[in-house]
Amino acid sequence: MSQPLSTASPDWPCQVKSPGSHDWERSAARWLRDLLPARYAGYSTLTRHPVLLARHAQLQLQHEIRAVRVAMQTSRTELPTLGVAETVIENTIRLYAVELEQLGRLARGARLVGDALLTGGGTHRRR
Numbered sequence: 001m002s003q004p005l006s007t008a009s010p011d012w013p014c015q016v017k018s019p020g021s022h023d024w025e026r027s028a029a030r031w032l033r034d035l036l037p038a039r040y041a042g043y044s045t046l047t048r049h050p051v052l053l054a055r056h057a058q059l060q061l062q063h064e065i066r067a068v069r070v071a072m073q074t075s076r077t078e079l080p081t082l083g084v085a086e087t088v089i090e091n092t093i094r095l096y097a098v099e100l101e102q103l104g105r106l107a108r109g110a111r112l113v114g115d116a117l118l119t120g121g122g123t124h125r126r127r
Contacts, residue, residue, distance in 0.1 A: 011108035019116040025050050028113050032057045035106060054114030061107040068103065072096035 015031045017024040029050045033041060035057040040046060046053045072093055079089045 009108075009112065011105060012112055013106075013109040016109075016113055025117070028117060029053055032110065032113065035110060036060055051114070051117045054110060054117055057110045058107065058114060061103055061110055065100065065103045065107065068096050068099050072100070 013031050015027060017027045029047065032050065032053045033047065036046075036053075037060075040056070046056055075089055075093050075096070079092065080086075084092075
């Protein structure tokens with residue numbers, strides 16, 4: 001069984017204050033909102049409830065990871081039919097690999113922040 005990650009983890013987002021500290025939930029919500037497409041900022045249900053925001057950010061990241069994996073796995077078969085040069089295809093695959101690493105870090109961070117919100121690491125709960 002793996003050890004649970006904490007705010008001391010390298011995956012804890014540096015933009016988010018430690019749970020329980022002043023304004024930590026606000027920093028968490030701001031960071032989580034930035035993970036979502038801009039159009040989600042207009043949904044007050046998400047923005048007023050950080051736990052919901054964390055859940056949605058985690059789902060969004062899972063879908064992005066799947067999309068990048070599919071794009072990477074199909075690059076060598078689909079991109080040549082679009083007239084893309086081999087060197088560009090290889091660069092694209094490397095780009096996707098870097099993006100998968102970044103998305104993985106973000107997903108782990110979102111999970112940590114979401115877990116902290118769920119366990120009451122905050123000073124209050126919004127209604």
